[in-house]
Amino acid sequence: MKIITKFWLGMAVLILLSPLGLILPERFKAGSAWGEWGVDEMKKLVGYIPQGLEKLSSLWNAPIPDYAFKGWEEKGLAGLSFAYIVSAVIGILVTALVIFLIGKFLVKED
Amino acid sequence: MHIPDGYLGPATSGVMYAVMLPVWAIASKVVKKTLKAKQVPLLAIGAAFSFVIMMFNVPIPGGTTGHAVGGVLVAILLGPWAACIAITVALVIQALLFGDGGITAIGANCFNMAFVLPFIGYYIYKAISYNASIGSNRRVIAAGIAGYIAINIAAGLTGFEFGIQPLLHKTASGQALYCPYGLNVALPAMLGEHLLVFGWVEAVVTALVVKYLQKQSPELLEEGRRGI
Numbered sequence: 001m002k003i004i005t006k007f008w009l010g011m012a013v014l015i016l017l018s019p020l021g022l023i024l025p026e027r028f029k030a031g032s033a034w035g036e037w038g039v040d041e042m043k044k045l046v047g048y049i050p051q052g053l054e055k056l057s058s059l060w061n062a063p064i065p066d067y068a069f070k071g072w073e074e075k076g077l078a079g080l081s082f083a084y085i086v087s088a089v090i091g092i093l094v095t096a097l098v099i100f101l102i103g104k105f106l107v108k109e110d
Numbered sequence: 111m112h113i114p115d116g117y118l119g120p121a122t123s124g125v126m127y128a129v130m131l132p133v134w135a136i137a138s139k140v141v142k143k144t145l146k147a148k149q150v151p152l153l154a155i156g157a158a159f160s161f162v163i164m165m166f167n168v169p170i171p172g173g174t175t176g177h178a179v180g181g182v183l184v185a186i187l188l189g190p191w192a193a194c195i196a197i198t199v200a201l202v203i204q205a206l207l208f209g210d211g212g213i214t215a216i217g218a219n220c221f222n223m224a225f226v227l228p229f230i231g232y233y234i235y236k237a238i239s240y241n242a243s244i245g246s247n248r249r250v251i252a253a254g255i256a257g258y259i260a261i262n263i264a265a266g267l268t269g270f271e272f273g274i275q276p277l278l279h280k281t282a283s284g285q286a287l288y289c290p291y292g293l294n295v296a297l298p299a300m301l302g303e304h305l306l307v308f309g310w311v312e313a314v315v316t317a318l319v320v321k322y323l324q325k326q327s328p329e330l331l332e333e334g335r336r337g338i
Contacts, residue, residue, distance in 0.1 A: 003327040007155045014162045021166040021177070030169030033176055034299045035272050035289065036114055042290075052279060052287035056116035062209030067165065088162050091203055095161045096154040098199050103150035106142040 015088045019081035022067075026077065064090070111176070111268050111300075112164075112204065113219055115212030117289040119279040122271055127217030133194065133225050140191040149188065152330075156184035157196035161203065164210075168311055176308035179223050179264070182231030182257040183316045187323075187330055190232040197224035218271055222264045231260030231316075244328045250321045257316035258309045262301065265308070269293075269300030
């Protein structure tokens, strides 16, 4: 088997395992990454929401915020895990596609 | 390590974009000159790997989470300039599609994770594995050390960027406008968690893949083959 094929198989395994990145922090009661708190969390931490932060934090509405589907908040860890896997697939496909496009523009033929 | 929108003031965000623009320009030039068409699939895999490895949030029980970046590995395989492009693409897609890292902070996040991290890692790996045979254990150790040091320097820089905000931007009443934590909090927080936990994740991931490649595809580890 070619190494590139093995890499993509490895990627598939990583995609399937990706919900661990969601489940383990939940299981061990770990909160947000340092410096990546939402505005509500920020208010709890320092007692106020910094004005500039409040303004800028809603600057961009990502289509799949935090690798989760909007309106699926009630579906629990299983639903979140599913959304996480779908996000990983979408993210990897778009990332690879962009690199192939860049490659087409940048790289000379052998 | 993905700085969200609102944590950095316009001065820092602007400077970081200004620093990254020429870096991206040079990276494109170098990659155009040196990357071969048949290496593009590997670059795509490198970018995809970096994207997905960052989704593996590792918890510090009762505390925060963090993750590896995988950038040192990409730099070892394809060179630091190609790694810069690969990680930039992963970070931009994380920001645009998934809101992971801010739009205004793309310059800063790319500076930390797509520029400093692969370059530091690449040169540490090169220095430690100098003259070592492709199958030597020194390469595995070099990869681990490079991953550990590079992600910690990136984390330290992120902490620094967070930490200077209260110095730069304050309201008349003394409230912070952006990140409210100064250097005395942000720097030890970002550095500490990466020195203790997340740095080891980057080290293990980088070393294990290099070890795997020594057996499965040693030609990928050969210097000069890629010419970057």
